[in-house]
Amino acid sequence: MIFSQVVLAPADPILGLTDTFKADPRQDKVNLGVGIYKDEAGQTPVLQSVKKAEALLLEQEKTKNYLGIEGVQTYNRVVQELLFGEGSTLVTSGRAVTAQAPGGTGALRIAAEFLLRNTPSRTVWVSNPTWANHQNIFETAGLTVKEYGYYNAAAHDIDFDGMMTDLANAQAGDIVLLHGCCHNPTGIDLTLAQWELVANLCADKQLVPLFDFAYQGFGAGIEEDAAGLRLVAAKVPELLVANSFSKNFGLYNERIGAVTVVAQNADEAVRAFSQVKRTIRANYSNPPAHGALIVSTILSDAALKALWVQELTEMRERIAEMRTLFVQSLKDEGVTQDFSFISRQNGMFSFSGLNKAQVARLKDEFGIYIVGSGRISVAGMTKTNMPVICKAIAQVL
Numbered sequence: 257m258i259f260s261q262v263v264l265a266p267a268d269p270i271l272g273l274t275d276t277f278k279a280d281p282r283q284d285k286v287n288l289g290v291g292i293y294k295d296e297a298g299q300t301p302v303l304q305s306v307k308k309a310e311a312l313l314l315e316q317e318k319t320k321n322y323l324g325i326e327g328v329q330t331y332n333r334v335v336q337e338l339l340f341g342e343g344s345t346l347v348t349s350g351r352a353v354t355a356q357a358p359g360g361t362g363a364l365r366i367a368a369e370f371l372l373r374n375t376p377s378r379t380v381w382v383s384n385p386t387w388a389n390h391q392n393i394f395e396t397a398g399l400t401v402k403e404y405g406y407y408n409a410a411a412h413d414i415d416f417d418g419m420m421t422d423l424a425n426a427q428a429g430d431i432v433l434l435h436g437c438c439h440n441p442t443g444i445d446l447t448l449a450q451w452e453l454v455a456n457l458c459a460d461k462q463l464v465p466l467f468d469f470a471y472q473g474f475g476a477g478i479e480e481d482a483a484g485l486r487l488v489a490a491k492v493p494e495l496l497v498a499n500s501f502s503k504n505f506g507l508y509n510e511r512i513g514a515v516t517v518v519a520q521n522a523d524e525a526v527r528a529f530s531q532v533k534r535t536i537r538a539n540y541s542n543p544p545a546h547g548a549l550i551v552s553t554i555l556s557d558a559a560l561k562a563l564w565v566q567e568l569t570e571m572r573e574r575i576a577e578m579r580t581l582f583v584q585s586l587k588d589e590g591v592t593q594d595f596s597f598i599s600r601q602n603g604m605f606s607f608s609g610l611n612k613a614q615v616a617r618l619k620d621e622f623g624i625y626i627v628g629s630g631r632i633s634v635a636g637m638t639k640t641n642m643p644v645i646c647k648a649i650a651q652v653l
């Protein structure tokens with residue numbers, strides 16, 4: 257039998273943890289592993305703006321006919337406006353082309369295959385550390401993954417010199433994966449001055465930035481979080497963006513994102529787009545409609561957009577509040593180790609500095625689930641579970 261040769265794949269480091277969490281019978285268990293936003297009640301509800309858009313769609317939808325390979329066209333336009341800003345010349349000049357994709361993951365995979373088949377480089381540089389799935393996605397697509405320094409563990413801060421030194425070794429045409437904002441897993445983002453230096457390096461060395469933009473609106477704000485991307489896009493002739501609406505619209509299981517290619521002129525963009533579509537056709541033919549229709553309905557309607565902005569602001573502000581509360585609660589539990597860096601970081605995640613043994617004790621003795629690297633999803637903290645979390649951490653330190 258041929259299947260008798262198949263070996264069991266290791267559990268996914270993040271989603272596998274959720275499976276173990278679900279099977280844990282303890283009442284006061286807490287999942288700080290996976291990056292899912294929880295409200296104060298520990299729930300991940302459907303946004304009101306999404307519910308309203310879905311009601312409109314239910315009423316107005318006339319067909320379930322296939323979409324084109326590139327997906328919903330109004331969606332692709334509103335995505336570009338969100339990425340580059342309304343009225344951006346990248347949008348009006350035709351230099352940017354966007355195809356709907358099944359989540360940020362699908363967008364990264366399409367980007368990787370497009371690059372592999374149509375550009376000379378076989379190498380993508382990712383930050384060390386990075387989201388656990390990056391290496392998996394890129395290697396499965398056939399690219400070689402190299403790492404650039406990003407994190408200074410002792411300082412709980414960015415290792416920007418390490419990043420620049422490593423990227424100086426990249427070859428012309430190499431791809432550089434950059435987290436647009438809310439770096440996963442560290443929560444540490446580049447300053448504008450650092451973005452400028454990265455942009456100059458990419459321009460000088462002809463490196464191709466590939467932005468992974470999964471958390472727009474979770475850092476400082478929708479426009480603010482796009483500042484790095486827009487700065488780089490103003491300086492380099494070519495780049496790609498893989499963005500996701502899983503988190504900022506709470507559309508996790510709708511699998512909705514997009515892949516955007518920026519070329520140096522509209523003519524090259526048209527050719528690049530034909531190859532992006534060819535890649536999509538070979539993978540899943542054309543995307544599902546629902547998530548894209550929700551996002552385009554919301555972003556094309558001033559009142560729904562305002563409601564979404566308000567809901568996203570509430571999510572961002574709640575996470576920021578949890579960061580401050582976490583630092584304070586640890587102090588209240590008598591922890592003397594400095595955790596203040598957590599309140600300076602962005603987005604859903606922080607690197608806590610907890611080691612593997614401490615992470616294991618938190619799980620085994622206290623039912624608190626954290627990824628082995630010590631990455632904490634702050635978005636899973638609430639005022640209710642905070643004392644449980646901090647008491648447990650105080651005991652394992």
Ligand code: PLP
Pocket residue numbers: 291358359360361362387435440468469470500501502508511512513
């Ligand atoms: N990129 C980063 C950095 C992420 O953290 C995630 C999700 O956790 C994704 C991409 C993928 O998002 P999606 O769930 O839309 O595929």
